[in-house]
Amino acid sequence: MTSEEGRGAGDGADDAVMRLAERHLVQPWPVSGSIGAEARGRLDAGDGIYVTDAEGRRLIDGPAGMWCVNAGHRNRALAEAMAGQAMALSYNSPWYTTNAPSAQLSARLAGHAPNGLDHAFYTTGGSSAVETALRFAQFANNVKGRPEKKLIVSRQGGYHGSTYLAASLNGRPRDHDWMDSAADLVVKLTCPDPFRRPAGMSVGQFCDVLVEEFRQVIEDRGADRIAAFIAEPVMASGGVIVPPEGYLLRMGQLCRDNDILFIADEVVTAFGRLGHVFASKEVFGIEPDMITFAKGVTSGYFPLGGVMIAGRLFEELRRSNHSDAMFAHGLTYSSHPVGCAVALKNLDLLEEGLLDHARAISGHFQNSLKALEELPLVGEVRGLGLMACVECVADHESRNPLTLDIEVGKRIDRHCQELGLLVRPLIHMCVMSPPLTISLAQIDEMVAILRRGIELTMDDLVREGLWKG
Template sequence: MEKSDIDQLRQADVDHQIHPQYHVRDHENAVVYQRGEGALLWDIEGKEYIDGLSSLWNVAVGHGRKELAEVAQKQMEELAFSNSYAGYANVPSIQLAERLIELVYPSMQAVFFCNSGSEAVEGALKIARFYWHLQGKPEKTTIIARKDAYHGGTYGATTVTGIPSFHNGFGPLLGGVVHAETCYPYRCGHCSRAEDCTSACADDIEAVIGREGADTVAAVIAEPVHGAGGVIPPTPSYWPRLREICDKNDVLLIADEVITGFGRTGKWFALEHWGVQPDIMAVAKAISSAYVPLAGFIVSGRIHGAMLDAPRTEKFMHGYTNAGHPTACAVGLRNLQIIEEEGLVERAAAMGKRLLQGLEQSLEHPNVGDVRGLGLMAAVELTSDKASRAPFDAADAVGPRVLKAMRERGVITRVKGDSILLAPPLVTTPEQIDRIIEVVGESIQAVLPG
């Protein structure tokens, strides 16, 4: 493309497109992508990048998969769309629902398809309240969410998100949502630095349930590993404790596996690491590797049973035109087949180990405070002072400057504050993993020469 054409395209973008999480100043000189292959992306100027975050944690099987294009074309030619509202169905959505139920936790029974992680979360919140309504306990409506959580951009999902900047200017938010502490071992005010950590941070959730009254609480929603909030894996005892708290108080547990699902953590689903099963889960992103928009929420047999037993007047009046979209579901089905056939869950575990060990071994910089991860998701948290773990002054924009240095060196990713987040595609090669590690080190050194 000629330089003048590129300039014109960029200007049209600024003039006519509003981007997610947007301020035009952050959008100056945007990278305009043109092509992808495996873990690599190229922009319109021909510059090559390693996709260090699988774009938005979602392109699990990598870019440029002809199999997925072919299955979409075939399905579009046969039946591009059909109505999935009650009384109608299509073959790919039935097959995908069946396959998902084989893959997810044994407690899970039925799936509702939608288009995005936000919609999956939105539906998960609604089905939690609807379940208690069906149980004759309509006063159980409060949702407990956690600080540092990211759950999406629709109103319910924004409300349960626990990062204050996402609430700015949008109030009043959804009623009946209360935030509790999360499990953040590096910044733990409880016991996670001790040998005998009991995940006392989870007790804050129980305290909130107690304060609100368990008979008014519908559900707790949490990401198995915080994603956008900073890639924060919990302590090993955290999720079992959370399950115990929910059971004790008769509260539903919603796992937001929008990022962690489909192999990202080295297991098909992340709670397998801790032997925990949720009541409701939200899935998206890697379900279709983002070749088409696809997501869903999945409910346990207990919840599905309540829906089946409900009187005819008690319909679940929730829906989207594109629910169970045949083309999206056909692509999702083929994408899951690729993950399975190519052993990408096991590969994520192996590549994740290489990434985490490589980062731990190579980053001896005095400002590297924490290196953490699970499977093929990792974070490097920078600190202005290793002893006190104090963050940098936000005005110094250390994280964004490291991000820019990484981009210049050919690795694209995101930061949360001063934490560099990494989650490359599950097909990333060992050499590309090593290059990411090198670029992280070089970029930190360039911004903080010590």
């Protein structure tokens, strides 16, 4: 940094931070036309469900950061837990020492997880959590003398991370357009999106087709070659896709019948987003072999993720003939004491009322957003708990997305920001997943702003000749 740049940032000039970002900061998911020379909208403060941008506007944080600020911004209890642990023990090497918060957190998470998932391995986020689960599945099969049992089954529309193996599972085409992946290790099933099911097919029939597809893949590829099936209970970044009723239970049964590990990717759905610490069993009735988590585990106050793993899997390894086989996987920041201390306090907040509050208001949240379906641009509003998606379409009959303007979600977000709301735009969709602390009145305010943002976008599209209305 030059002295001029440093003074600019310190002086608080309106554009100083943006200039620094353009010159030195590489943003996530950039396009080549602006990579390494991009500055995105600046946020300067947060409080409760609100954030304040560089222009001083107070905005409802509709996406809760990135599905993660569950306890809200500026939560003093979490900040004090972070500071207190940093002053007590800021770091220890997980290679040869243990800290108390990580052990205590593991026990408490085991108490909330489905029966048998009583061990936790900690990472730095969701991508590394999924990577850990996959590598453990590979390791376990190697130790068991099954090196050919390595295929991972995921779904179109799913999202599981940005690290190499985790990203290979992603089912969104744009994620793979310019990026390499371990495609030879992955089989992708049809996206379980009832809104996009074939015309004339009932939701129940659609579910039958999805399950039969998996059964056929097992038969064609061979159960002896498939290591795991991974699924988000609700597809988050794919557009809050809630699968047909009974789908996950039936997929889980196929896994059990064929000795395939079932990995529930709860990076988004855990820690209150669906009203429970873990949603797998409480909401969907499933008992996976592993659950990946991150985001809401610390409400975004510290980078932490992890995997809950069934104890029986460790027992099987301990009974093997390869007692010297090493699971050569770990991170410098595995079991970080500060992160685990924040997660413990975050669990306190959830258990002491935030989970109850999330469950109590989720019906109003879903019903209020559902009313937006009366708008001509809105094809469907779907969701569960405190996560929802507004999907825009060119017309209700064909349910085609707006093919002439893939930026419709960003248009809505721009209008909403002018009115006091941040939206998570996903091409022709808008995702809403506010902090769990949101009140009924704040939900009404959020929905009213979103409605007006969509109305203004409809006016824009008609005026520009991109949509007939």
